[in-house]
Amino acid sequence: MNISDSERIASFLENAGFSLANNVEDANLAIFNTCGIKQTAENRAYSMINNLRKEKKQDVKIIMTGCLANRADVQKRMKNKVDLFFPIKDIKDFENWIIENCLEIENCKLEIPGQKNISSNQENINYLSITPKNLSRYQAYVPIMTGCNNFCSYCVVPHARGREVSRPANEIILEIRNLISQGYKQITLLGQNVNSYKSKVHKVSKSIKSEDEIDFAKLLTEINKIPGNFWIHFVSSHPKDMSDSLIETVTKLKKVCEWIHLPVQAGNDEVLRRMNRKYTSKHYLGRLKKIKKEFKKNKLDCLYAISSDIIVGFPGETRAQFADSEKIMQKSKFDMVFFGQFSPRPGTVAWKMKDNVSQKEKARRENVLNEILKKTSLANNKKYLGKKIEVLIEKEKNGNFFGKTRTMRNIKITTTKKDLIGKIIKAKVTKAETWNLEGVL
Ligand code: SF4
Incomplete structure (x- = not known):
């Protein structure tokens, strides 16, 4: 999602008269689009900003955006290094915001072609409607929504990005049509919880009336109809919102690829409850069973992949509770898992819980799960031989x-x-x- 946001910010800045510097040391304006999902990501942002200030210039203007930008402790810590903080939850106002604030930057040339006085452009433009400057010529990220309503107890996203907002379906389809006509081959639909996508009043095809509600299954069906040879991926799904009918649609559509990322986060029901995930391990395994059954039914001889996210060392996770994460990994036979060692995020419910699993034990647990993953990944890969x-x-x-x-x-x-x-x-x-x-x- 941050890459996608950055592509839109870059596009806006180019239209505003900026050009891309060869490297960050040559830039007059540097925007750090930060990630606050883990402490390690946070530390990386601080060190990059500190290095830029130290190594090169005092005169470079630095903007911090992304998940860290609206945190009071971060603003206090970085106030002598960063010129402006732009909270990611206000990204829809980025255009107006940057115009107003960049005018304060010395020698900052801001001219939008066709606009005489850009500072008077106060209209609230949705940043998602900006045509992005795609980093790749054949793979594109297309955000379909932003924000999240789920408030998992460890997660900073609803605090940083705000509540869930879906993008109009006709705008998404137009963007993808343009990408396909330019030769793009892989479209990845993005959202914190794509399963809960809902767009109301926008007519996208003859089969859908303007008053119909378009959910994620309908959106995928419409994107699948766009002519051309291309792949559709989507991230992320939430196990509680992965309904039977959505699974049946996803596994039927030809251009939708046979890969589903379904974060489980933990194998123990008590840990899942304290994470506020709103499902049990039984429900999760039931979703996997249905996905596998439908893939086999709809795509004959199909090779499919399931990936997941798991947090190790959540506050209070005992060794016995962790053993349930081992069990769910064994049963799920994942192709890939992104592991996270729990680190408390300010503002979240888990921030106030006692982070009582040691770093050493968190590393051990991650290692145990990684060993299981290596086996299941290899076994799954062997199914491709000769195909x-x-x-x-x-x-x-x-x-x-x-x-x-x-x-x-x-x-x-x-x-x-x-x-x-x-x-x-x-x-x-x-x-x-x-x-x-x-x-x-
Ligand atoms: S659903 Fe995902 S983005 Fe939303 S709060 Fe939970 S972990 Fe965070």
Whole structure:
């Protein structure tokens, strides 16, 4: 989501007369789009800002945005290093905000083509409607909503980004149509909880009347109808909102890829309750069973992938409770898991809980789960051997091509062919390792 926000900020700044510096040390204006999900991400932002001030300049103007920008303790800590703090929850007002505030920046040239006096442009423009400056020529992130209403007890997102707001479906579809016409091959729909997407009054096709409500399943169905050979991915889903009908739709649509990221966070029901996740481990496993059943039914011989997020060392998590995370990993047979060692985030409910699992024990628990993941990932990868699968080529190195499968597995391709970057090809898988596949064209 931060990458996507940054692409829109970059696009706006270019239109406003800025040009991209070759590196951050050459910049007059540096915007740090920070992540506050873990302490390590936070520390990285501080060190980058401190280094920029120290190494180069006192004269560079530094704006901090992202999840850290509206925290009082961060503003106090960084007040001598950062010129302006822009809370991410106000990002919809970014255009007006930056125009007003950048005028205070010395030598800051702000000219929007076609607008004589930009400071008088006070209209509240939704930042999501800004055409982004996509970093890639064939993969694009498309935000469909922002914010979250769930308030998981460890999570900073609802505090930083505010409540859930869905983007109008017609705007999303128009953006994707434009991307596909420019040759984009992989569209990743973004939202903190895409399953709860809802857009009301926007007509998107003949089959949908303007007064109809468009939910996530309908949105996917409409995007799937856009002509062209492209892949649709989406992140993130919430197990409590992954309904039977949504699973049935997702697993049927041809352009929607066979990869679902479904964060479980913990295997123990008491820990899940204190995390405020609003489901049990039984419910979660039931969702996986349904997903697997529908993939098998709808996409014959289909290779599908399930990934997840798990937090280790949540306050009060005992060894016995952690053992339930081990069990759910064994049962789920994940292809990938993003582990997080719990770190308290200011403003959240868990901030006030006693962080009583030591760093050493958190690292041990992560290691235990990672060992399970290595086994399930390798076993899943072996299912690809001998199969012909679609691959989107991302780069070339030392005569080999590297890309991703529809299920987001890394694959190295050996071929004598040239000019494959950005193309979807069909390759035969010849080797399967824990994290990577190899194949030939
Ligand atoms: S659903 Fe995701 S974004 Fe929302 S509060 Fe929970 S963890 Fe955070």
